[in-house]
Amino acid sequence: MQIKRASEMGFCFGVRRALDLVWKAVAEHGKLQSLGAIVHNQKVVDDLARIGVVVADNLDQISSRAVVITSHGVGPSVTEQMQNKGLQIVDTTCPHVKKAQNIAKKLADDDYAIIIFGEAGHPEVRGLLGWAGGKGKVVADASELPEDLPNRLGIMSQTTQSPGNYADFVRQIAAKLPDIAELRVFSTICEATSNRLDAALDLARVVDLMIVVGGSTSSNTKRLAEASISEGITTYHIQKADEIEDCWFDDRSIVGVTAGASTPDNVIDAVVDKLTDMAGPGKPA
Template sequence: MNVVVAEHSGVCYGVKRALDLAYDAAAQYDSIQTLGPLIHNPQVVQELAERGLGLAEDVSNIQARTVVIRSHGVTPEVLDALEEQKLEVIDATCPHVLRAQRAAHDLSAQGFTVLVVGEADHPEVQGLLAWGKRGGGTVYCVSSPSDLPSTLQEPLGIVVQTTQTRELLQSILDALDARGLNYELRDTICSATNERQKAAADLAQNVDAMVVVGGKNSSNTTHLADICAQYCNKVFHVEMPSELVKQDFEGIETVGLTAGASTPDSQINAVVDCLRSW
């Protein structure tokens, strides 16, 4: 069986950086926890736990002296609380997310009404909203054009969740244009997600089956599986090679493989090796 790996797949720059920082910290500190699961990948979270990097669900139940902030970033209130508790902080916030946080804060501090384009319950977006509010201005979360408040006052500033699609952003800009509203756009979309989605769609059109590797609780991995299913009628979303069933691949000549931004190379390689051995 021919196995083709998508041109863009697996851990992005920000997640790789967070993992490197976390593994180094686990080796260096005795008393250390991440604030929330470092990534949506149960095997990696388990491996980190085995290396002594525990998990605190929120600031109120931190028991360690050192805390790792994950790539999604945190609110300024959380940073304040960590400082108050005099904890050592290893900040693995992705630099792209930091840029979006600064944009939300600075636009708000300059008097703009800030529109954060993104999913309201996503931790990164909660951070962006809070950084915007810390700037002292009015901040709204907009997940679709219908979320735009009926009265909006210029000047308007727009900040975008790093993993949002350009299509959603454009639909919101179009709605603002239609209302004759001017805005300042800080385009904080990170290309990693779009690159993975486009590469998965391209590959899924040219293979007999697709395997998507990554956490079942990872929204970006699940989204990749959904995209593949639009182009290929055999899609398998697995976390580990043991979930693959050989009979499912009978008669298949070429299988494509992609992986979410929270799937390390070791997991991708294990699945590739398993498929190539059949």
């Protein structure tokens, strides 16, 4: 059995930056809490808990002096509530998310209705809705669009959506153009997401089984698994090496490995090591 790694996978710029900022904040403030998981990966969350970074589900649970805004960002009212509580804020919002937030705010200020292509309930999307100031609506699929679209409409995407799916979505809205007076479309998908998706698709075309490593709630990891499945390849989305089962590899000769932007290198390496062991001695890995 041969094992091939995607040419781009694992931690992205935004996640590395967020973790660097959190480590510096721990050195400065000691124990602190994050509002939600810093990244959607349990191993990372557990490692941070060991150095004193504890996840809070809501602001009422914050008892530390400093609070971390995660790479997914928050809406302006959440930041305001943190300030009102006198918390020191460690803001690790990814610059790509910040750019999307600024677009949502500008559209809202200019009185556009805003459609956000993304997952309702995802923390980044909740933050974008906050910046859209009551003018935003989250839509995951064109079939969810309202019959009567507003006259002045802005469209943007969660940063970790698939560019191909977003383009299809925009095309379906554009088909309704005679009924919309003004349409503004923004490309807010980050480069790390696009590059990892391209690399996963390239790999899926040359292997006969794909392993996608990443948190079960990680949006970009889910998109990688969807991309691989779209190529007709048997795909397993796992969080760690010990979920791999021997029976997956009967009659498989080339196995591809990719990983989401919040998956640490040591988790990916453990998966590749396990697959290499399973490939057996003398077989190329």
